[in-house]
Amino acid sequence: MRLHLNLLVLMAVLCGGKAVAQDWYQVNGPSGGPAAVIGSAAAGCLTGGVALPQGGEGYQVLRPSRNRFWGHPDTIRFVRNLAQAAQAGGISPFLVGDMAQPRGGPMAFGHGSHQNGLDVDIWFHLPKNPLRRDEIEAPVPISMVQGTGTNSQTWTADHIRLLELAARAPGVDRIFVNPAIKQSLCRGLPPDKREWLAKLRPWWGHDEHFHVRLACPADSPLCEVQRAVPDGDGCGAEVESWLAKPTLPAPPSKPHRQTRALPAACGTVLE
């Protein structure tokens, strides 16, 4: 009997989590009011969200049909400024992957994060020519990693320059990259040129895109501040501890399930 009860409780939690994600997915547009981030990337939402323009210069928005090209104005500004800086440096236009849903919140499939309008995925693949409409909806990811190092067939100096521009951009809190990418940068740069690597955080996956997370904006008192990145550039023991793990390029292949409750303030954002 007790087992039966536990099962019912578990099912209620699972179904509840799914229903929440579906609700956030089905909202087509942003909430009114001023822009503000509520909660964290893994349990949060967004008011006054802004869409990244589809036809902006220096980038293309991937899979627009997913409606995940929304963010806090700081995030939009970051992407546009990065695109401008990359263009000025002769780097090919980059591809912008998932950002947030119009009001943020949990996603019905894919990420556990990207919920509060401060996260943006940028693909490493830098196509020489703009992608066609059909390619934009079904892009093919290209890994930069081979074994525990970068893949010399795909990884180029432009990737390093793009990452450095992103890491040095104002308002960037951290950038997730595959541990093999971080290690390759650690090895390729002298110690006195590595301080920007502090913001590059090793994480599973992130071998075909990097994931930028902005810091809490000043207009968002309900934004949950993340623990600061550790002191130092993270080269040496920290990145090596990741490289010793068995499944380097791929993240653990469990579907995401929302376990953290959203802040109460997100209730009114959805309505």
Ligand SMILES: [Zn+2]
């Ligand atoms: Zn991401």
